[in-house]
Amino acid sequence: MHTHQYTAGIEWTGNQGSGTSGYKAYSRNHTIQVPGKPEIPGSSDPAFLGDKTRYNPEEMLLISLSACHMLWYLHECAVAGVVVTAYTDAATGTMQEDANGSGRFTGVILHPKVTVAEGHMTEKALQLHEVAHHKCFIANSVNFPVSHEAVII
Known part of the structure; x- marks a missing residue:
């Protein structure tokens, strides 16, 4: 370990x-x-009362989840011979604020859009998102569901 x-x-x-x-x-x-x-x-x-031009902790949490998933995904694709030529994500998250002012995230959805070099690898590319999800250090560390709705081009 x-x-x-x-x-x-x-x-x-x-x-x-x-x-x-x-x-x-x-x-x-x-x-x-x-x-x-x-x-x-x-x-x-x-x-x-925050400054909208600066990053807030909620956005940083989304960024961390998105980046971790992407980095694991790219690794898994490289190992499996799936050539990725472009990757974007538009992660969304829901935070519930309680009456007492505290709150928590109740879920995050990643929306990766991946371009692969070879069309016959589309299915494999899609499957590797599940592998990346299970290996992501950040997703494994949070107490709310993190899912993905991937599109492969």
Whole structure:
């Protein structure tokens, strides 16, 4: 068994002079830092007074699920001899907010659109999404369903 360690930092940049003296007194802006990489501008969802031009945690969760699935899928295709020439995804997720303000994701659907070099590999390409799904580290780590509705071209 192998273990892997990851390091990431976050810095709140939203103090507008009075800190968190009131719910609307501060910005939700922050930067996400990983050593040796460009910073990612973050905030909360605009529904929670966040900056719509910055990434929010809910979007980052979708991005993580989508990227993990794609990377496993490309690996499985390479191993199986399926030549992928293009891949896009438009992931969607549903988050339920409870009356007390807490909440959770109730599901994510990935919508990968994959172009393969050889038409006779379409069925195999479609099947490999299931393999990728079961190997995705992120999908295996969440407590809600992650499904995929793939299209192969």
